[in-house]
Amino acid sequence: MSDAASQRKMWGGRFDRGPDASFYEFERSWQFDRRLLPQEFALDRAWARAIARSGILTNEEGEQIVAALDALEARSTSDAAWLNDSKAEDVHHFVETALIEKLGALGAKLHTGRSRNDMVATEFRMYAKDAARETRRAIASLEHAIAAQAERNLKVPMPGTTHMQHAQPLLLSHWLLAHGEAFHRDAERVAAASVSADVCPLGSGALSGCAFPLDRKSLAHELGFSTISCNSLDAVSDRDFALEYLFALSTLAMHLSRLAEDFVLFASPEFGFVELPDEFSTGSSLMPQKKNPDGWELIRGKTGRIYGALLALFTTMKGLPSSYQRDLQEDKENLFQAHDQALAMVRIAAAALAATRFREDRLREAAQDPALVATEVADYLVTFGVPFREAHEIVGKVLRAAELEGKSIREMPIERLKEFSPVFDRNLGTALTLESALARRSLPGGTAPGAVQSALQEFKRRLAKLEADL
Numbered sequence: 292m293s294d295a296a297s298q299r300k301m302w303g304g305r306f307d308r309g310p311d312a313s314f315y316e317f318e319r320s321w322q323f324d325r326r327l328l329p330q331e332f333a334l335d336r337a338w339a340r341a342i343a344r345s346g347i348l349t350n351e352e353g354e355q356i357v358a359a360l361d362a363l364e365a366r367s368t369s370d371a372a373w374l375n376d377s378k379a380e381d382v383h384h385f386v387e388t389a390l391i392e393k394l395g396a397l398g399a400k401l402h403t404g405r406s407r408n409d410m411v412a413t414e415f416r417m418y419a420k421d422a423a424r425e426t427r428r429a430i431a432s433l434e435h436a437i438a439a440q441a442e443r444n445l446k447v448p449m450p451g452t453t454h455m456q457h458a459q460p461l462l463l464s465h466w467l468l469a470h471g472e473a474f475h476r477d478a479e480r481v482a483a484a485s486v487s488a489d490v491c492p493l494g495s496g497a498l499s500g501c502a503f504p505l506d507r508k509s510l511a512h513e514l515g516f517s518t519i520s521c522n523s524l525d526a527v528s529d530r531d532f533a534l535e536y537l538f539a540l541s542t543l544a545m546h547l548s549r550l551a552e553d554f555v556l557f558a559s560p561e562f563g564f565v566e567l568p569d570e571f572s573t574g575s576s577l578m579p580q581k582k583n584p585d586g587w588e589l590i591r592g593k594t595g596r597i598y599g600a601l602l603a604l605f606t607t608m609k610g611l612p613s614s615y616q617r618d619l620q621e622d623k624e625n626l627f628q629a630h631d632q633a634l635a636m637v638r639i640a641a642a643a644l645a646a647t648r649f650r651e652d653r654l655r656e657a658a659q660d661p662a663l664v665a666t667e668v669a670d671y672l673v674t675f676g677v678p679f680r681e682a683h684e685i686v687g688k689v690l691r692a693a694e695l696e697g698k699s700i701r702e703m704p705i706e707r708l709k710e711f712s713p714v715f716d717r718n719l720g721t722a723l724t725l726e727s728a729l730a731r732r733s734l735p736g737g738t739a740p741g742a743v744q745s746a747l748q749e750f751k752r753r754l755a756k757l758e759a760d761l
Contacts, residue, residue, distance in 0.1 A: 301380070301383065301384055301387060301402070301407070315380075318380070318617075318620075319379075319380050319381065320380070320381045320382075320620050320623070321377060321378075321379045321380060321381050321382065321384070321385060323623060323624045323627060324381050324382045324411075324620075324623055325374060325382055325385065326418070326623075326627055327382045327411075327414045327415070327418055327623075328364070328367055328374075328382060328385075328386075329364075330413075330414035330415075330417040330418055331382050331383065331386050331410075331414055332360055332363070332364040332367075332386065333417070333514060334410060334413055334414055334417075334493065334514060335356075335360050335386060335390075335401060336357050336360050336361075337493075337510055337513045337514050338401065338405060338493070338510070339353050339356040339357050339360070339401055340353055340357065340513070341505050341506065341509065341510050342400075342401075342403055342404065342503065342505065344505075344506070344509075345503055345504050345505050345506075347400070347403050347404070347503060348400060352397055352400070355394065355397060356390070356394065356397065356398070356400075356401055359390055359393045359394050359398070360386075360390065362393070363386065363389050363390065363393065381407070382414075383407050383410055383411070387399075387401070387402060403503065404496070404501045404502065404503040404505065405493070405494075405496065405501065406495075406496050406497035406498075406527075408495070408496070408497045408498065408527040408615040409492050409493050409494065409495040409496055409497070409523075409526065409527055410493070411619075412492040412495070412526060412527050412528075412529070413491060413492050413493040413514065415530075415533065415622065415623060416488040416489070416490065416491070416492070416516075416532060417514060417515070419484070419485065419488040419532055419533060419536050419626075420485050420488050420489060420515070422536070422626075422630045423481045423482065423484055423485035423488070423536060423539075424485065424761060425630075425634060426481050426539075426540070426543070426630070426633060426634060426637070427478050427481050427482060427757065427761055428761055429634055429637040429638055429641070430474055430475075430477055430478045430481070430543070430637055430757075431478070431754060431757050431758050431761065432637075432638070432641045433474055433637050433640055433641040433644070434471055434474055434475060434478075434750070434754045434757070435641070435754065436641045436642075436644040436645040437467050437468065437470060437471040437474070437644065437750075438471065438747065438750060438751050438754060439645065440464075440467050440644060440645070440647070440649070441463075441464035441467040441468055441471070441743075441747050441750075442464075442747060444462075444463045444464055444467070444649055444651070445462070445464050445740070445743065445744065445747075446462075446740070447462065447463040447464070447649065447651050447654055447655065448460050448461065448462055448463070448654065448655055448658035448725055448729060449461050449462070449463045449466060449564070449654045449657065449658050450657045450658050450660055450663055451466070451663075451738075457660050457662050457663055458663070459663055459664075459666055459728065460658045460663045460664070460725055460728050460729055460738075461658075461729075461738045462729065462738050462740065462743050463649060463654060464743050464747060465738040465743050465746075468743070468746055468747060468750055470546070470549075470550050470553075471750055472750075473546040473549075474543070474546060475750070475753060475754070475757070476542075477539065477542055477543040477546060478757055480538070480539035480542060480543075481536070481539045481540075481543070482760075483535065483539070484532060484535040484536040484538075484539045485536075487531060487532040487535050487536075488532035488533075488536070489516055489517045489518070490516065490517075490518055490519065490520050490526075490532075491507070491510065491511035491514060491516035491518070491519045491520065492519075492520045492523075492526035492527060492529075493507070493510050493511070493514070493519075494507040494510060494519070494523075495520060495523035495524075495526040495527050496523060496527075497527065497615065498523060498524050498527055498614045498615060499523055499524070500523040507519045524613060524614055527614060527615040528611065528613065528614055528615050528616070528619065530604065530608060530619065530622050533604060533622055533626055534601070534604055534605065534608070536626065536630075537597070537600055537601040537604060537625075537626060537629055538601060540597050540600075540601075540629050540630065540633040541597050541598050541600075541601045543597075543633055543637070544593070544594040544597040544598070544632075544633055544636065545594060547590050547591075547594065547636050547637065547640055548590065548591045548594040550587075550590075550640060550644075551587035551588065551590040551591040551640070552587075552591060554584060554587045554643075554647070555584050555587050555588060555591070558584045558587075562653075562657075563650060563653045564649065564650055564653055564654050564657070565647050565648065565649055565650060566647070566648040566649075566650060567582050567584055567647070568643060568646035568647055568648075569582075570642075570643075570646055571585075571586035571587075571639065571642065571643035571646060572584060572585060572586065573585040586639055586640075586643045587640075587643065589639075590636045590639060590640055593632050593635075593636055594636075596628070596629065596632050597629045597632060597633055599625075600625035600626060600628060600629035601629070603621070603625045604621075604622055604625060604626070607619070607621045607622065658725055659725060661699035661700050661701045661723070662690070662699075662700075663725075663728065664700070664701075664722075664723045664724075664725070664728050665686055665690060665700070667722050667723060667727065667728050667731070668682075668686045668689070668700065668719070668722070668723065669682040669683050669685075669686045670682075670722075670731070671719060671722040672685060672686070672712060672714060672715075675714040675716075676714075677712065677714060685711050685712050688711055689703065689708060689711050692707075692711075700723070701720075701723050705717055705719070
C-alpha cells in the first residue's frame with residue numbers, strides 16, 4: 292500500500308482536515324485486528340458474489356474482485372513487510388485500499404450496501420468460532436493425557452484430602468479423572484460459546500439493515516454460519532458471544548490453575564508424589580539442587596490474565612447505548628490475548644502431565660495413613676446397628692485415645708476398643724485395610740477399582756465423541 296493510498300480514509304469526504312497524527316495512531320486498530328485478515332478476505336469474497344447475484348456488479352466484475360482478493364490474500368501470507376509497514380486504520384481499510392490500488396474504481400464498488408459495523412461483527416464471530424474449535428482440540432489433547440495416566444495408574448492408591456487434611460483413600464486414577472471431568476465441562480462451555488457466535492450479522496449495515504436485495508441466508512451459509520441475526524440494531528452491537536467465550540476461557544483457566552496447584556504441592560518434598568519432568572521444569576541460578584515446577588506455576592499465574600480480559604469486556608459493555616459505539620474496538624485485543632494464553636496453558640499442561648512420573652511408593656505409603664480409615668470404623672459400627680451419629684462420636688474418642696497413647700487405630704487391641712463400644716469384634720482388621728476402604732466405594736462415581744475402571748471407559752467414550760464432533 293502506498294503512502295498516498297494509506298491516507299485515503301473510508302470516511303473522509305465530510306472532513307476538511309485529516310486526523311491529528313497522534314489521534315490517528317491512538318484510534319488505529321490495524322496493529323491487532325489484522326489478525327482478522329483471513330475472515331476479512333472470506334467475507335469480501337462472499338459479499339462480492341452476493342452483490343453480483345443482486346445485479347450491483349456484473350458477473351465478470353464479481354469474478355475480477357474475487358480473483359484480486361485471492362491474490363491479495365496470497366500476498367498477505369508471504370509478504371510480512373507489506374503488513375508490518377502498513378499505516379492502514381484497520382483491517383477493512385487495509386484490504387479496501389489494496390483492492391482499489393489493484394482494480395481502481397471497480398475495487399471501490401465492493402463496499403456497496405455494507406458497513407464496517409456489520410463487517411467486524413461478522414468477522415469477530417467467525418474468529419470466535421475458529422478459536423473455540425482450536426481450544427476444544429487442545430482440551431481434547433489434555434483429556435487424552437489424563438486418560439493415559441489414569442489407565443497407567445489404575446491400581447495406585449493415594450490419600451484423598453478435604454481442607455488439605457487426610458480424609459479417605461482414593462485411587463490416583465480417580466483423582467486424575469476428577470480433573471478430567473472439569474476439563475470436559477470446559478470443552479462443552481467452549482462449544483456453547485461457539486454456538487452463540489454462530490449467528491451472521493452481515494447485511495445489517497451500520498445499524499438499520501441493508502437497502503439492496505441480498506440473500507442474507509446464502510451469505511451466512513457461505514461464511515459457515517447456521518443462521519442470520521434477527522435485528523440489525525442488536526446485531527452490530529451484540530458481543531455476548533465474546534463474553535461467553537471469555538467466560539469459558541476463564542473457567543478453563545481456573546480449572547488449569549487448580550490442577551497446577553495440585554502438582555505444585557505434589558512435587559514438594561513434603562508430598563513427593565510426582566517426579567517433575569525436566570522438559571517442563573527449571574532450576575535455580577543460585578541453588579544447584581533445585582527443580583522448580585515453573586510450568587505449573589506459570590499456568591497458575593497466567594490465569595489472572597484470562598480473568599482480566601473477561602472483566603475488561605464486561606466493563607466496556609456495561610455503559611454502552613444501543614447500536615455500534617467505537618468503544619467496541621476494545622473487544623478484540625483482550626479476547627485475542629486471552630485465547631492465545633489459554634491455548635498455550637492447555638498445551639503445556641497436557642504435555643507436562645503426559646511426561647510426569649507418579650511415585651507409586653510415596654503415594655501408596657501415604658495412603659496407608661490409619662486416619663484415612665476412620666470413616667470405615669464408623670461404618671463398621673453401623674453394620675452392627677449403632678446409629679451413625681453415635682458411631683461417629685465413638686470413633687472420634689477412639690482416635691483421640693490412640694493419639695494420646697502414641698498408637699494408630701490399627702494398633703489398638705480389641706480389648707481396648709471394647710472399652711468404647713462392646714460391638715467391636717476381631718474381624719475389625721479386615722474393615723481397616725486400604726483395599727477394603729477402596730472397594731466399598733463401588734457405586735457409580737466412586738473410587739472402587741471397578742467403578743474407576745468404568746468411569747475411565749465412559750470418559751474415553753465422551754472424549755471420542757468430542758473428537759468426532761471436531
